[in-house]
Amino acid sequence: xxxxxxxxxxxxxxxxxxHNGGWTAHNETPxxxxxxxxxxxxxxxxxxxxxxxxxxxxxxEYLDFLEQAHARWLxxxxxxxxxxxxxxxxxxxxxxxxxxxxxxxxxxxDAGTPITAQTWEAAYWAAxxxxxxxxxxxxxxxRAAFALCRPPGHHAGADYLGGYCYLNNAAIAARAARDxxxxxxxxxxxxxxxxxxxxxxxxxxxxxxxxxxxxxxxxEYPFYWGHADExxxxxxxxxxxxxxxxxxxxxxxxxxxxxxxxxxxxAFDPGLLVVSFGADTWEQDPISHFKLATEDYPVLxxxxxxxxxxxxxxxxxxxxxxxxxxxxxxFLAGF
Ligand code: SP5
Ligand code: ZN
Numbered sequence: 001x002x003x004x005x006x007x008x009x010x011x012x013x014x015x016x017x018x019h020n021g022g023w024t025a026h027n028e029t030p031x032x033x034x035x036x037x038x039x040x041x042x043x044x045x046x047x048x049x050x051x052x053x054x055x056x057x058x059x060x061e062y063l064d065f066l067e068q069a070h071a072r073w074l075x076x077x078x079x080x081x082x083x084x085x086x087x088x089x090x091x092x093x094x095x096x097x098x099x100x101x102x103x104x105x106x107x108x109x110d111a112g113t114p115i116t117a118q119t120w121e122a123a124y125w126a127a128x129x130x131x132x133x134x135x136x137x138x139x140x141x142x143r144a145a146f147a148l149c150r151p152p153g154h155h156a157g158a159d160y161l162g163g164y165c166y167l168n169n170a171a172i173a174a175r176a177a178r179d180x181x182x183x184x185x186x187x188x189x190x191x192x193x194x195x196x197x198x199x200x201x202x203x204x205x206x207x208x209x210x211x212x213x214x215x216x217x218x219x220e221y222p223f224y225w226g227h228a229d230e231x232x233x234x235x236x237x238x239x240x241x242x243x244x245x246x247x248x249x250x251x252x253x254x255x256x257x258x259x260x261x262x263x264x265x266x267a268f269d270p271g272l273l274v275v276s277f278g279a280d281t282w283e284q285d286p287i288s289h290f291k292l293a294t295e296d297y298p299v300l301x302x303x304x305x306x307x308x309x310x311x312x313x314x315x316x317x318x319x320x321x322x323x324x325x326x327x328x329x330x331f332l333a334g335f
Contacts, residue, residue: 001335004133005043005148009033012122012151014081017164018111026114027287027319028164033150036315039325040332043148046128047135049176054127056175057168057201062159065107066166067120072100074117081114109162110222113155123151123166130169130314131176137272137310138180144311144335147173152316154195154276155222163193163222170276170314171201174208177272177312183207186270188261188304189214191278191316192288194226198276199240206235209268211261213254215289216244239268247289251296254281258303266307273309279318279327286319294326301334311335 010030016023037043054063073082076099084104088095094106104115126149136142153170155163174185187202189195189212202208210232217226232240241264243257265273279297280288292300304311313332318324 001332002133002136002142002145003040003043003148004046004129004146005033005037006046006125006129008125009122009129009150011118012116013118014114014116016081016114028151029321030150031321032318032324033148035321035325036148036328039329040146040148044132046125046132048128049131053131053172053176054124054167056179057158057171059159062107065103066115066123066161069100069103069115070117070119073115076100081116083111083114084108085111107160109160113161113164113166119151119166126150126153126169127167127172130173130312134173134176134312137312138177138182144305144313146313146332147315149315152278153197153314154189154191154316155193155197157197157200160197162197164317165197168197168201170274171198173312173314174202174272174274178207182271184209184268184270185272185274186211186265186268186309187274187276188265189276190258190281190300191276192280192285192290193221193278193317194242194244195276196222196225199225199230202236203232203240204234204236206237206239209239209241209265209270211241211243211265213243213245213257213261216246218244219247220289245290248291250291251293251299254290254292254296255299255303258300262303262307270309273304273307273311275304275311275313276316277313277331278316279320279324279331282318282320282323282327284320284323294323294330297327297330298334301331305335
């Protein structure tokens with residue numbers, strides 16, 4: 001399997017995240033990628049496809065903000081990581097306010113996703129990592145590829161960051177595949193958390209099918225997306241499928257949901273499958289509440305591989321650093 005990793009992703013290391021009313025050590029650490037690099041090597045470095053493919057998913061205003069936010073934070077006399085504290089209610093007027101705190105609110109939806117001096121560089125190379133891994137699937141020289149992306153991407157929308165995500169690596173690759181001539185692309189999101197950013201990006205796009213299996217947002221982050229009645233709109237009506245599952249879900253009901261998602265994807269007949277893969281469905285993940293065992297990951301992967309579609313696997317979450325190597329290696333071994 002062709003696997004890609006770029007060192008420049010490691011420099012992003014936010015210190016703290018807001019959780020349940022207090023600041024705690026950030027869960028999305030460089031060590032996640034460092035240990036996977038050691039375990040999964042050899043890994044090809046990313047090629048540079050430039051800003052063009054990023055701008056096919058994210059707005060120019062958002063990309064400019066993300067690139068400049070930390071410098072503007074320092075210019076305002078602040079220290080450490082940039083993080084917002086006032087948010088407009090989603091979809092209110094996009095006032096073009098200049099103050100950095102207003103911009104942080106406009107372009108984010110949570111306080112768990114700080115911008116450091118190195119965030120733009122790392123997120124940029126995470127997106128390039130996904131684009132690089134996509135290439136051999138487009139030219140037919142590989143049937144499966146793995147993008148070791150960090151920071152993750154599936155919570156980032158066209159004009160917002162959140163959930164430890166800044167640029168939506170999976171969506172950028174899916175859109176690039178569409179632009180490269182693949183008529184229909186499916187995204188299967190098996191991170192513990194709903195991939196709200198990916199869903200929003202393709203909400204009205206009937207050419208990209210989005211299916212997600214995740215902790216029920218009635219109790220789980222990100223709360224405001226991922227409910228079973230969200231199915232897409234306009235030309236995208238019916239091209240979104242949400243399968244929320246309760247806390248404590250074990251392999252048997254998880255695999256039943258997976259089969260349902262795979263049947264819908266098969267009926268859509270995509271020329272490419274993008275898997276947003278989070279290992280935070282593991283039973284001892286520190287921030288999640290499913291009960292999948294390490295031995296379950298090859299089983300999941302074999303069912304996905306049985307679709308027989310060219311498949312790009314993009315790394316999303318997974319925070320039990322000690323078990324991440326076995327869980328990710330086990331998943332990849334199923335392809
Ligand atoms: C990509 C991904 O998996 N993002 C997950 C974002 C979840 N963010 C909020 C979850 C709250 C967990 N905070 C726990 C802190 C314990 N010290
Ligand atoms: Zn997650």
